[in-house]
Amino acid sequence: MSKKKYVIVGVGGRSRMFYEAIATTYKETSELLAICDMSQTRMDFTNKALKELGYQEVKTYHYLDFDKMLDELKPDYVIVTSIDRTHHDYIIRSMRKGCDVVTEKPMTIDAEKIQEILDVQKETGRNIKVTFNYRYSPNNTKVRELISTGVIGQVFSVHFEWLLNTQHGADYYRRWHRNKVNSGGLLVHKSTHHFDLVNFWLNANPKRVFAFGERNFYGKENAEKRGITKFYDRCHGNVTPEEDPFAIDLESNETLKGLYLDAEKDSGYIRDRSVFADDISIEDTMGVIVQYDSKAILTYSLNSYMPWEGYNVSINGSKGRIEYNVIEKSYINAGGEKSDEGATLKKQIIVHPMFGKPYEVHFVEGKGGHGGGDNVMLDFIFGEPKEDSFNRSANQIDGAKSVLTGVAANKAIASGEVVEIDSLVKF
Incomplete structure (x- = not known):
């Protein structure tokens, strides 16, 4: 069996999970041919890390030679882990060169770029995988299972509160994410994870969005x-x-x-900017209301200056309620072990039946980053194809739906008006 051939564009902190997986667990079935970045220093550091893992040194290409890399090496897959505002460009160019794509979330940052990706995917027929690792964590998969099997009946409302603390949360205001033109703000860059989870749990599509956002702490x-x-x-x-x-x-x-x-x-990139500089353009306090085509309503909040990190979720249905609470280990991106990213310190799921006693739901604890989701997701990407009754593998439609909620929220903040998802793109 021939190995699947990969290249990576963008070798900052987000790329590490993918090249380490290829170099170790999946080296018998996958091959990394090259890496591509604006910085040769960064690529040399990545090659050093690969050698320390016992892997061979790979070719390096400047980002201006991205097309040359694809023409010369003809990879099966391009892994996109570059800055968010460039995702669409590399995704589109890869598909037009005959490559399938694995892309970090968010798939892109605005409606126009989403439309381009959707149109070119239809034109080329190439496959896009969006790496929503939270879908794969055992606790999040268990919530989908509970809802899909009707434990709380038809879901009418979800309250989702996400807390970023002053270690991890502050880091978004030091990096390129601090400028909305690069990241779409946290309602796109970060919340795409959370909006995707709700889409995944409810098996529903966002329809209408309203939001508020302020910068109350940083800046x-x-x-x-x-x-x-x-x-x-x-x-x-x-x-x-x-x-x-x-x-x-x-x-x-x-x-x-x-x-x-x-x-x-x-x-030319400075990674440690002051979180109290005057050029920060993203919010730190956000509240969003979403109506779904199932008529369920989401109330969502994100605050990035909290004393602890994690999330509280309440899901209300016709037969009861799920209360779901997670405390995560805080981290600074690329500043520690990759297993620290989203690692959970405490997680609890409690079902409250409409008529009956509450009970705690137990699930297999996951190991590794993002609550154990990283390792499971990597197996779906690099391992042998397998059946999945939970449909956790996300494509360009899933990527678009999650981003569109954040894009609509940004538009609602700017305009003070409700935004219809159907007005943003055509699927």
Whole structure:
């Protein structure tokens, strides 16, 4: 059996999960041919990491030579882990070169780019996989199972509260995510995970969206309220975490130093910007209401300055209620073990029947990042094809639906009006 051939575009922190999987667990069935990035320093660091895993050094291509890479190597799959605003470009160019695509979430950041992806996918017939790892965690899969088997009857409403703390949450205001033109804001970059989970759990489609959003905690306008008196553009060379609890130290972490600090000379990207700078354009306090085609209603909130990290979900149906609570281990992207990302410290699912005693639902604990979802998802991507009664593998339609809720929410914040999903794209 021939190996499936892969290339990766964008070798920041998000790419690590994929190249480590190919280099270790799936090296007998998968082959990484090349990596592509704007920074040769970053690609050299990635090749060093591959060699430490016992894998061969792979070819490197500058991002301006992306098409040349595809023409020369003719991979089966392109893995897209670049900055969010570029996802659509690499997805489209890959499909037109005859490649299938595995892309990080969000699939893209606005309606126009979604439409382009959907149109080119129809034109080429290529496959797109969107890596919604939360779908695969045993606890999230269990919630889908409970709903699909009618444990609480027809679902009428969902309340979903997501909390990011001042370690992980603050990190979005240091990085490129802080500018909405790059990320679509947290309602696209981060909430796409959560909106996808609700679509997945309910097996329903978002229909109408309204939202509010404010920047109440981060940004220059809030620095004085947070007790910040020393202003700086970036942490390195200006401030230490001991002096400012919102600062990070790139120098002391081998991965952060190798991928970002050392790569500044050929990338121009500064990874440790102040979270109280004046060019931050994303919100930190968000509330969204979504109506689905099933007539269920979602009330959603995201706050990125909380004392702990995780989520609280309540799902109300005609036969009862599910209460679902998770506390996650906080982390800084690429600043620790990949298994730290979304690792759970506590998770509990309780069913409250309409008439009867509440009971806790038990499930197999997952191991690894994102509540154990990473390892299961990677097996679906790189392993042998398998049946899945939960339909966890996400394609371009799933990717579009999750992003569209965030895109509509951004439009609602800007306009003060309800946004119809059908007005944004044509499937």
